[in-house]
Amino acid sequence: MTLPDLKAPALKKPQLIVDLEKATRNVSRIFDKFQRHGVAFRPHFKTHQCAAIGELFREMGVRSITVSSLDMATYFAGHGWDDITLAVPVNLGQVEEIDQLAQRIRLNVLVDSLETASALNDGLTVACPVWIKVDVGYGRVGIKWNDEARLLELAKLIESSALLEFCGLLTHSGHTYECRGREEVQVLFEEGRTRMLHLEETLQAHGTSARISMGDTPSASLAEAFDGVDEMRPGNFVFYDVVQSQIGSCSAEDIAVAIACPVIGKYEADLKVVVYGGSVHFSKDSVIIDGERVFGQLALPASDGWKPVPLTDARIVSCCQEVSKIHVSREVFDQIGLGQTVYILPAHSCLAAEIYPRYRTTDGQVLERFRLFT
Amino acid sequence: MTLPDLKAPALKKPQLIVDLEKATRNVSRIFDKFQRHGVAFRPHFKTHQCAAIGELFREMGVRSITVSSLDMATYFAGHGWDDITLAVPVNLGQVEEIDQLAQRIRLNVLVDSLETASALNDGLTVACPVWIKVDVGYGRVGIKWNDEARLLELAKLIESSALLEFCGLLTHSGHTYECRGREEVQVLFEEGRTRMLHLEETLQAHGTSARISMGDTPSASLAEAFDGVDEMRPGNFVFYDVVQSQIGSCSAEDIAVAIACPVIGKYEADLKVVVYGGSVHFSKDSVIIDGERVFGQLALPASDGWKPVPLTDARIVSCCQEVSKIHVSREVFDQIGLGQTVYILPAHSCLAAEIYPRYRTTDGQVLERFRLFT
Incomplete structure (x- = not known):
């Protein structure tokens, strides 16, 4: 990879x-x-x-x-x-x-x-x-x-x-x-x-x-x-989202929305990465994958946006109010630096999108959207 | 009761x-x-x-x-x-x-x-x-x-x-x-x-x-x-919240926040009540009670606010984007009418409160709060 x-x-x-x-x-x-x-x-x-x-x-x-x-x-x-x-x-x-x-x-x-x-x-x-x-x-x-x-x-x-x-x-x-x-x-x-x-x-x-x-x-x-x-x-x-890719409705590459998050912690002994970004940024929704509750899929920056990391190489295993914990493979761990931006493909895009009053797009636009509570 | x-x-x-x-x-x-x-x-x-x-x-x-x-x-x-x-x-x-x-x-x-x-x-x-x-x-x-x-x-x-x-x-x-x-x-x-x-x-x-x-x-x-x-x-x-009452940190009566929701469906054959109110209104967080995932606790209006219904009499068993499904006992079913207001004590009050730009209080005040995305 x-x-x-x-x-x-x-x-x-x-x-x-x-x-x-x-x-x-x-x-x-x-x-x-x-x-x-x-x-x-x-x-x-x-x-x-x-x-x-x-x-x-x-x-x-x-x-x-x-x-x-x-x-x-x-x-x-x-x-x-x-x-x-x-x-x-x-x-x-x-x-x-x-x-x-x-x-x-x-x-x-x-x-x-x-x-x-x-x-x-x-x-x-x-x-x-x-x-x-x-x-x-x-x-x-x-x-x-x-x-x-x-x-x-x-x-x-x-x-x-x-x-x-x-x-x-x-x-x-x-x-x-x-x-x-x-x-x-x-x-x-x-x-x-x-x-x-x-x-x-x-x-x-x-x-x-x-x-x-x-x-x-x-x-x-x-x-x-x-x-x-x-x-x-x-x-x-x-x-689409990770739930849909697990159902088979789409591939991870089809997911058109991601939450950019800065990396605030790297813990080598556990091959663990922590991002600033939690349930207030992409909701608490989750999906069970191989018996494990997963809160999204990691993706890494690419020239045209982001590239999903296979779930075998990274699992978002916990999602607190403001931070999330990701277990990663050695190879992925070595490619992520403290302070760098990674992406989270949400478990459930409807709820993740609901949080934001406006979307930024990969081509630099800002799109206003409906807000339930103003 | x-x-x-x-x-x-x-x-x-x-x-x-x-x-x-x-x-x-x-x-x-x-x-x-x-x-x-x-x-x-x-x-x-x-x-x-x-x-x-x-x-x-x-x-x-x-x-x-x-x-x-x-x-x-x-x-x-x-x-x-x-x-x-x-x-x-x-x-x-x-x-x-x-x-x-x-x-x-x-x-x-x-x-x-x-x-x-x-x-x-x-x-x-x-x-x-x-x-x-x-x-x-x-x-x-x-x-x-x-x-x-x-x-x-x-x-x-x-x-x-x-x-x-x-x-x-x-x-x-x-x-x-x-x-x-x-x-x-x-x-x-x-x-x-x-x-x-x-x-x-x-x-x-x-x-x-x-x-x-x-x-x-x-x-x-x-x-x-x-x-x-x-x-x-x-x-x-x-x-506090339902997670905390399950841990034992508080009783259901101590929970100081609830989401008022109108009843939009009653289904007698299943002893099921559906409210307008879902994960966009109180988050998708949940707690496992007796092996079952539960998204909050039902409460009914009382003169001073609300009165929690024991979990043995009502379980919020599913929580979609805008509506939630509650399995209730016969006794509770008979006391809830279509169009009436019931309350949901949230599984996780931090995430439920996060959704609202302002709180209403039982004594009629409106309290503005911090908003993450404006």
Whole structure:
């Protein structure tokens, strides 16, 4: 293994860097795939949450998007997006705000209970497109895939409501994150797709047409059978991360975001390197690799950004509030100097990116992004 | 178990709330304990990071504090604190900034290598108090407790440096977080204390006097033998959290911070409740309880704030970006309504608090705090 020379001066503090070339490549790959399959593409913007990165998608022809909060929807509405799905079941405390935004754009919302659907209908003053959230096996939110009675009851209520426009069935197969390798993801996605199609047929038998919306980056990256699926809503693929590379959705080289950190400690007896950079800089999320909890992947500076170090040569084994500990091979240890900059590819890029009010890019730009708490 | 009536209207979005009465009680308890033991108290402010909460400490007589970043030191220096320990080893990229702040206040810094100590001495223009970071078993940073040769060499270098003022030995027994119960914590703290005293004697035999600084909330809360320890630097105890209540440092009733979240889903077949509130609202940190990964503890509204629900009746078993899933007992399920506000006591309060630019308090105040990225 040849590693690059490390001569960059020490950073003052950790900073998240985006490689726009990699991000663009990641987006193109998925965009082209869904074009080929004739599936509508409604990318989830919860990962980048950045207007400028949204433009990468728009330039390819994307016109409809997904978000994870009403504030995020409002941010993107302010940047010219007028067809947005809020992919979290409606919070009754936000019906008035939903109504306000629904007056400006096509705001698709999710319900999975009669109570919420009724309250929404009562609180709206304009028509609003509504999807029924279905749980195909992830077990988080949604009507269970085998609870047809409840689904029919809810679909009927929505169809009879004056202001709710029934669109279809929406699910997120978040349990694909537990898969390892293409085949496991394909099996799980296929199970979910079959369950969704069955529910669609059930509704059809009762005279109701429904579209089918599915999501998640592992399925978008690795599945190939999308018959009957009307739209896909992956999000993480724009940046990818170590969790995704472990699933097999991407390679470590595809990860388009890294946190630059200065090295503040080298401990030869333990072949240990400590960086200034911890859970306040890239979150506490982690992934189990070979039975060990790992908080990211080390990468070393390269002329065009960074080069991932194989996990066999470096493991981020602990992540405290401000510092992290990395066990490295002798070869890697010898190439890292105190005060030099290294990179951490995050375990979970959505949460790492969430921390930063703006991104620096490998080509020197500064991109402002949505901020949840201002 | 009698649970309070839940009638609060639905929240628009999650919000962190501080119970100042509990926080003050937590601070008093530790302050009084160290007064009794004659140990100097240098609380770590990395948990609250809030000038107004800092005043609670100042009113009791605290004059010296600990922080985890230079930016945080600068923030508190701007709020009248003039004796601050930056408890992370010096980052070579910040020597110039350290020098600037050291001109204004007594800024204690940490080193654990000859290279950093030399670079620091070369880069400073004013004298600066320096502590040697010791690793008594946690295994993160610091000179190993049994590496006397290296310690003596570093102490000698510091003593011979023109601008470095050698203060003593500092450690953080972060491995107490793996303990469960008072006895385990006491054993580990005692081991660390003995190792620190031994190193102090070694230095003394070579003509160098050293003070001993130790820290960590479990030891501060549960240890009783502090002979020879000059100062203690716990931080988390101001708020405590579920990790600390599991260790035994506090009870769930002592936890002084909670995230108010609206309920957006109820699923009777699974006795499952879903709240709007996830890792972007209280971090992805977790604690293993009875072999299960748990992301916080449910609490229900009470007249004076919230009342923790026993972990046997409610488990936050998954925490996604924006929503969390809670398995509850039948009794708790029946008392929670869709749209109502519940509280999440965070697994790790430092990381939960870090997310918010300001705290709301149970008595209606709004407290601004330090923000890492602005």
